[in-house]
Every structure is written in C-alpha cells, then in structure tokens.
Amino acid sequence: MKTNLSKKIPVAVLGATGAVGQRFVQLLADHPWFEVVALTGSVRSVGKAYGETRWVLDGDPPETARNLIIRHSTPDLPAKLVFSALPSSHAKEIEPRFAAAGYAVCSNASAYRQAAGVPLIIPEVNGDHLVLIKRQRAERGWPGLIVTSPNCTTSGLAMTLKPLDDAFGVRQVFVTTMQAVSGAGYPGVSYLDIDGNVIPYIGGEEDKIENEACILLGHIENDSRRAADFLVSAQANRVPVFDGHTLSIAVGFERKPSPEEATRVLVDFPGLDLPSAPPRPVLVRSEADRPQPRRDRSTAEGMAVTVGRIRECPILDLRMVSVVHNTLRGAASGSILNAELLVAEGYL
Numbered sequence: 001m002k003t004n005l006s007k008k009i010p011v012a013v014l015g016a017t018g019a020v021g022q023r024f025v026q027l028l029a030d031h032p033w034f035e036v037v038a039l040t041g042s043v044r045s046v047g048k049a050y051g052e053t054r055w056v057l058d059g060d061p062p063e064t065a066r067n068l069i070i071r072h073s074t075p076d077l078p079a080k081l082v083f084s085a086l087p088s089s090h091a092k093e094i095e096p097r098f099a100a101a102g103y104a105v106c107s108n109a110s111a112y113r114q115a116a117g118v119p120l121i122i123p124e125v126n127g128d129h130l131v132l133i134k135r136q137r138a139e140r141g142w143p144g145l146i147v148t149s150p151n152c153t154t155s156g157l158a159m160t161l162k163p164l165d166d167a168f169g170v171r172q173v174f175v176t177t178m179q180a181v182s183g184a185g186y187p188g189v190s191y192l193d194i195d196g197n198v199i200p201y202i203g204g205e206e207d208k209i210e211n212e213a214c215i216l217l218g219h220i221e222n223d224s225r226r227a228a229d230f231l232v233s234a235q236a237n238r239v240p241v242f243d244g245h246t247l248s249i250a251v252g253f254e255r256k257p258s259p260e261e262a263t264r265v266l267v268d269f270p271g272l273d274l275p276s277a278p279p280r281p282v283l284v285r286s287e288a289d290r291p292q293p294r295r296d297r298s299t300a301e302g303m304a305v306t307v308g309r310i311r312e313c314p315i316l317d318l319r320m321v322s323v324v325h326n327t328l329r330g331a332a333s334g335s336i337l338n339a340e341l342l343v344a345e346g347y348l
C-alpha cells in the first residue's frame with residue numbers, strides 16, 4: 001500500500017480533553033498524513049485554549065495544539081476527517097451528524113461498533129470489512145462515513161486470536177482480563193477504591209469483549225457482516241496498573257496445535273505498510289514471567305500485542321497471556337491506523 005499525499009489532510013479530535021482525546025492530539029502532532037486543525041470538548045472546556053486545559057499524559061501538550069481554541073462538537077469544523085474520543089452516550093447523537101455532513105468519522109466510542117453497515121476494524125485483522133461503507137452510505141444516505149475501532153481489551157484479544165483462528169479454527173475462548181485504570185478515562189476510578197485492590201467488575205465490558213471479538217473475526221457475505229460463531233466467556237477486572245491491559249486466555253480449537261505451532265503462526269502474523277502499523281502486530285516472548293504491562297505495553301510504540309506463556313491447557317487446548325496498550329493500540333493509535341487504511345483504500 002504505497003500512498004503519497006501532496007498535502008496533509010486536515011483533521012479534528014472530538015473529546016480532545018479526555019484520556020483518549022489527549023492521546024490523539026499527542027500522536028497526531030507529527031503525523032505524516034494528518035494535521036490537527038480543530039479540537040472539541042464539553043461545555044466545561046469550550047472557549048478555552050487547549051494549552052489551558054488539564055493535561056493528564058506525560059510531558060506537555062504539543063506546541064501545535066496549545067493555541068487551538070476548544071470548540072463545540074458541531075459539524076462546522078474545517079476538517080475532512082474527525083477522530084471521536086467522545087463518551088458513547090454523546091457519540092451516538094454527534095457522530096451521525098458529522099457523517100451526514102460529509103465528514104469521515106473514526107470513532108473509539110462503542111455507540112456504533114455493532115450497528116449494521118458500520119465497520120468495526122483492526123486493519124491487520126479485518127481491513128476487508130471496510131466494504132460495508134458502501135452499504136452504510138446507501139442505507140443511511142450519508143456522504144461521509146463512520147468507522148469504529150474496538151474496545152481496548154478486545155483489540156488485544158482479537159489480534160491474538162486472528163492468526164490462530166486462520167490456522168487452527170478457534171472454537172471456545174475463556175478470557176480473564178486485568179485492566180489498567182487509564183481504561184476508565186479521567187478522573188476514572190477513585191484511588192481509595194483501586195489502591196492495593198482488584199475490582200472484579202467493569203460495567204458492560206464483558207459483553208463488549210464477547211461480541212466484538214466475534215465481529216472482528218467474522219467475514220463479509222453479500223455486503224453484510226457475519227460474526228464468527230465461536231464462544232467467548234470473559235471476566236473483566238480493574239487492577240492498580242496505570243496503562244496496559246493484561247489478558248489471560250484459554251482457547252479450544254478445531255485442530256489442536258502444539259505450543260510451538262501456535263507460536264509460529266503468531267510470530268508470522270504479517271504487518272501492513274501504513275505509517276502507524278508495526279512491522280509485526282504480535283510479538284511472542286519466551287520468558288516464563290512475560291508479558292507484563294509495565295515492561296511490554298509500549299512494544300512497537302504501543303502498537304504490537306505481546307503474547308507469552310503459550311502452553312497446553314488441561315481443559316481447553318492452549319493457554320497464553322497477552323498485553324495490549326489500552327490507550328494506544330486499544331484506542332487512539334488503533335483509530336489513527338483505521339484512518340490510514342481509509343486513505344490507502346481511497347475512501348478519503
């Protein structure tokens with residue numbers, strides 16, 4: 001996929017003051033194809049310069065964004081493409097207004113992930129699902145479009161399962177997650193609740209993991225999405241880790257692979273030629289005590305999923321552990337990669 005743009009595409013970030021919105025602004029500051037020209041927030045922030053709002057990431061907001069004045073999330077922004085880091089309840093109302101006004105929306109919110117005709121994409125896993133945009137435009141009459149990226153935890157699960165499913169046929173999955181506090185946004189979980197503790201409940205998370213994994217590994221049939229028919233059972237926990245979700249996964253297959261065969265297909269899972277794509281989407285570690293969120297979440301700029309402890313399972317076939325960076329691959333960077341795919345495939 002060789003793409004040469006004569007000038008950068010103007011983009012906006014909706015919900016730019018939140019945990020994911022700030023990641024977008026940080027990552028887009030030096031992007032070769034995209035230039036941030038507008039930022040939005042809630043009424044709490046509208047009218048302020050971006051540099052005056054509370055920055056929750058390391059370092060400072062990029063110079064290029066500091067003087068942008070936060071705007072309302074209305075489709076009058078001087079951009080062609082908008083990245084949405086809005087809470088889902090607001091995304092449900094706001095994103096279609098942008099698509100109807102001709103903008104391409106790359107969304108992190110869950111509002112349209114499971115809607116008919118709206119692609120839910122991880123480019124290395126199911127980039128071919130972009131063909132749904134044709135149906136989306138025909139049915140909804142939008143000159144623009146909405147493409148969604150999955151829940152942060154599901155990104156790590158789907159990237160681990162995809163090469164295994166292609167090679168051996170996934171039948172059953174048990175996944176227990178240990179999810180970082182940044183996954184709850186800002187200000188998120190109270191320190192008094194999470195310090196030295198594990199909270200065995202994240203509202204709505206288990207359903208998202210179970211449903212979105214099957215959508216991502218599904219296929220397109222007659223312009224419709226057909227979800228994979230394997231079973232997923234998820235148990236989600238919030239743990240006192242800042243960034244990086246850990247997934248403890250057991251998988252049953254149609255054809256049981258050895259740990260060595262599974263390792264080989266994971267290592268061989270090919271990358272894409274896009275600016276934010278890592279050369280290898282999955283990295284396999286052989287140490288007995290890896291992956292760990294603090295040590296492995298930033299592999300390949302937070303875009304690779306690290307898998308380890310691949311071994312036999314006495315109940316299903318194999319067990320393994322995966323780590324995914326929740327605000328990078330699992331959110332902002334994953335959505336930027338979707339936008340790059342849209343450009344490379346000629347949708348923008």
Ligand SMILES: NC(=O)c1ccc[n+]([C@@H]2O[C@H](COP(=O)([O-])OP(=O)(O)OC[C@H]3O[C@@H](n4cnc5c(N)ncnc54)[C@H](OP(=O)(O)O)[C@@H]3O)[C@@H](O)[C@H]2O)c1
Pocket residue numbers: 014015016017018019020021040041042043044045046073084085086087088090108109110150151152182183184185186187326327330331
């Ligand atoms: N955190 C993660 O790891 C993660 C991963 C994947 C997906 N997501 C999804 O990404 C989205 C953002 O999550 P987050 O963690 O960044 O949440 P967050 O920290 O709570 O940020 C929410 C953002 O939305 C803005 N906002 C709220 N109401 C708005 C409105 N009516 N109009 C415009 N902007 C409005 C807020 O602006 P103000 O600051 O001005 O109030 C803030 O910028 C959510 O849908 C979430 O489910 C999050």
